[in-house]
Amino acid sequence: MALAIMGSGGDAPGMNAAVKKFVDYLYDRGETPHLIYDGLEGLIDGKIKKAEHKDVAGILHRGGCVIRSSRSKRFYDYEYRKQAYENLQKNGIDGLVVLGGDGSFRAMDVFSKEFPVNFVGIPTTIDNDIYGTDYCLGVDTALNTIRDALDKIYDTASTFNRAFVVEVMGRECGYLAVISAMGSGAEVCVIPEVAFNRPVAEARLKREIANGRNYILAIVAEGTKKTQEIAEWIEKDLGFETRVTVLGHIQRGGAPSSYDRLMAFEFAVRAVDHLLESQRSNKVVVYQNGHFDLLEIDTVVSNKYQLNPRHLAMLNILD
Ligand SMILES: Nc1ncnc2c1ncn2[C@@H]1O[C@H](COP(=O)(O)OP(=O)(O)O)[C@@H](O)[C@H]1O
Numbered sequence: 001m002a003l004a005i006m007g008s009g010g011d012a013p014g015m016n017a018a019v020k021k022f023v024d025y026l027y028d029r030g031e032t033p034h035l036i037y038d039g040l041e042g043l044i045d046g047k048i049k050k051a052e053h054k055d056v057a058g059i060l061h062r063g064g065c066v067i068r069s070s071r072s073k074r075f076y077d078y079e080y081r082k083q084a085y086e087n088l089q090k091n092g093i094d095g096l097v098v099l100g101g102d103g104s105f106r107a108m109d110v111f112s113k114e115f116p117v118n119f120v121g122i123p124t125t126i127d128n129d130i131y132g133t134d135y136c137l138g139v140d141t142a143l144n145t146i147r148d149a150l151d152k153i154y155d156t157a158s159t160f161n162r163a164f165v166v167e168v169m170g171r172e173c174g175y176l177a178v179i180s181a182m183g184s185g186a187e188v189c190v191i192p193e194v195a196f197n198r199p200v201a202e203a204r205l206k207r208e209i210a211n212g213r214n215y216i217l218a219i220v221a222e223g224t225k226k227t228q229e230i231a232e233w234i235e236k237d238l239g240f241e242t243r244v245t246v247l248g249h250i251q252r253g254g255a256p257s258s259y260d261r262l263m264a265f266e267f268a269v270r271a272v273d274h275l276l277e278s279q280r281s282n283k284v285v286v287y288q289n290g291h292f293d294l295l296e297i298d299t300v301v302s303n304k305y306q307l308n309p310r311h312l313a314m315l316n317i318l319d
C-alpha cells in the first residue's frame with residue numbers, strides 16, 4: 001500500500017521523529033511511504049513525493065518538522081478540498097496520516113465526510129488540548145522548555161525582591177500553565193478555564209508578604225489575555241516591582257524530549273498498523289490512562305478537552 005504523512009497546524013517537537021518512524025516502519029513492512037510537504041497547503045498544491053531514506057536521515061533529534069506545516073485558508077473551501085482529494089488519487093495514496101491539532105482534525109472530519117479518505121490522526125500540539133487523549137505529541141518538550149525558563153526567572157526574581165509574570169502558550173487551554181505552575185512553585189496561575197479569584201489570591205499573598213515573602217511568580221496562559229492586567233495588579237496592589245516575560249514561540253521549538261521521541265514512535269507505528277488494515281478509517285490514535293486506543297474523529301472533534309479535575313484542584317493550593 002502507499003501511505004502518506006503530513007503535518008498540519010501548529011508544529012510541535014517530535015513531529016520529525018514520527019515522520020522518520022512512519023517512513024522506516026513502512027519500508028520494513030514492504031510498503032511505500034510518501035511525504036506531503038507544507039501541510040494542507042501542500043496537499044492542495046500536490047506537493048507529494050515518494051519518501052526515500054535520505055529524506056528522513058538525521059531528523060529524529062530535531063525540533064520543527066522537515067516536511068513543514070501550514071494553516072490554510074483555502075482548505076475551508078470545498079473546491080480546494082476536492083483538489084486535495086484529487087492529488088491523493090493522482091499519487092495513488094491509499095491512506096493518510098495527519099500530525100495535527102484540534103483544528104486539523106476538524107479539517108479531516110470535514111474532508112473524510114466529503115471524500116472516501118482512509119485517514120488516521122496523530123494528536124500533535126504543545127497545547128495538549130485534544131479530546132480523548134491525555135497526551136499530545138510535543139507537550140513534554142514544551143513543558144521542559146517552560147520549566148527551564150521558569151527556573152532561571154526564579155533565580156533573578158528572588159534575588160531582586162521582584163515579581164515576574166510569565167505568559168505561556170495555550171490558545172484555549174491552560175494545560176501548559178497549570179502543569180508549569182505546579183512544577184515551578186508559582187504563587188499565581190491564571191488560565192482560560194477558571195475565573196481568576198483575585199480577592200482570595202490577594203488576601204493570601206498579603207499574608208505571605210507580611211510573613212516575609214520577597215518575590216512572586218505568576219504564570220498566565222496566553223488565551224486569558226490577562227498578562228498585563230495581572231502585572232498591574234501585582235505592582236499596584238501588592239507593591240512589587242514587576243516584570244513581564246512572554247515565552248512565545250521558543251515553547252514550540254527545540255530537540256524533542258526522550259518521552260516525545262518514544263511517543264512519536266508509538267503513535268506512528270499504531271497509525272500505520274491501523275491504516276494497513278483499513279479501507280476507510282477516520283480515526284485518531286489516542287493515549288488514555290496508560291493505554292493506546294483509536295477514537296472516531298467525529299468523537300474527537302465534537303467534544304471539548306477538559307483539564308484533569310485533580311490538576312484544577314491544585315490551583316487552589318498554590319503557595
Ligand atoms: N472546519 C474546517 N474546515 C476546513 N478546514 C479546517 C477547519 N478547521 C480547521 N481547518 C484547517 O486546519 C488548519 C489547521 O487548524 P489550526 O487550528 O490552525 O491548527 P491545529 O491543527 O494545530 O489546531 C487550518 O488552518 C485550516 O486550514
Ligand SMILES: O=P(O)(O)OC[C@H]1O[C@](O)(COP(=O)(O)O)[C@@H](O)[C@@H]1O
Pocket residue numbers: 009010011101102103124125126127169170171222252
Ligand atoms: O504560531 P501561531 O500561528 O501564532 O499560533 C500560536 C498558537 O499555536 C500554538 O502554539 C499551538 O496551537 P495548535 O497546535 O493548536 O495550533 C498555541 O499555543 C498558540 O496560541
